[in-house]
Every structure is written in structure tokens, then in C-alpha cells.
Amino acid sequence: MGRGLSPWGRGCVQAALGTCLLISLQCDLTGWWENDLGSKMHVxxxxSQGNFSGKYYTAVSSAQKPIEPSPLIGSQHLDEDGQCTFGFTVNWKFSDSTAVFTGQCFAGEGGEEVLQSTWLLREKVDSLPSDWKATRTGHNVFTRLG
Structure with a gap:
């Protein structure tokens, strides 16, 4: 039996006489990921409930302290079509800030897994009048490493 499987979603297992058996696999967030800025995370x-934890290794920071790996904790919505939604929080160990990411797992053009995510980064400010500048937002695309 030959395999024409994408890492998740619908795949094709080549059976005898050239027939193709369609199977459905779940999106699996477990493992190493890298985003478009060079940051890495390990989930x-x-x-079984979709909960996960790991470490985030950011490649970018405006903090004055050295960057440190930071814990992440999250949840994945387990569904049948493999294109799961997810969310996780990163508690930055080197700054007074927290980030939340939310996104969805997709199959790229070559069948590779792609995580499209949007994030909010909240930095501590000294006063209520400074609250307006405390939250940033952005978008990252993650691909699986290895």
C-alpha cells in the first residue's frame, strides 16, 4: 500500500489496483513550529479534551531584558474535518506582558500544515491614562519544523 497522505485532513491511501481509500486525520498541534518572524514553539x-502546554521561543522583543523561553498553555477545538481552531496564552518570563494567540490549522498548497494566527500582546503600563498604548495586535503564520 502506498501513501499519499497529508499530515492531517483528508488523505489518500493507495490500495491494490490503483484504488484510493480516503481517510480523515486530525490536525495535530504537537511538536515544533516556526513562524514568519523566526519565533519557535514546542507544543x-x-x-483528549484538546488541552495542551509547551514553550514559546520568541525571536523578537522590545523588552530590555534578555529573551527567555516562556510557557504556553492552550486549547484546541477537536473536530472531524481536521481544520481545527485553537488558542493559547504565553506568559513572557522576561517582561511584564502576556500574549494570546488564536487561529486555525490549514493544509498548505503542498499538503503541509499551516497555522494561521492572530495575537494580542498586553504590556504592563504604569497608569490608567497610559492604557491606550498597552495592547498590540498582529498576525503570524506557523509551519511545522522537521
């Missing part, structure tokens, strides 16, 4: 095992 540990996703449990």
Missing part, C-alpha cells in the same frame, strides 16, 4: 501532547 507538548494534546490531551
Amino acid at each position: 507538548s501532547k494534546v490531551d
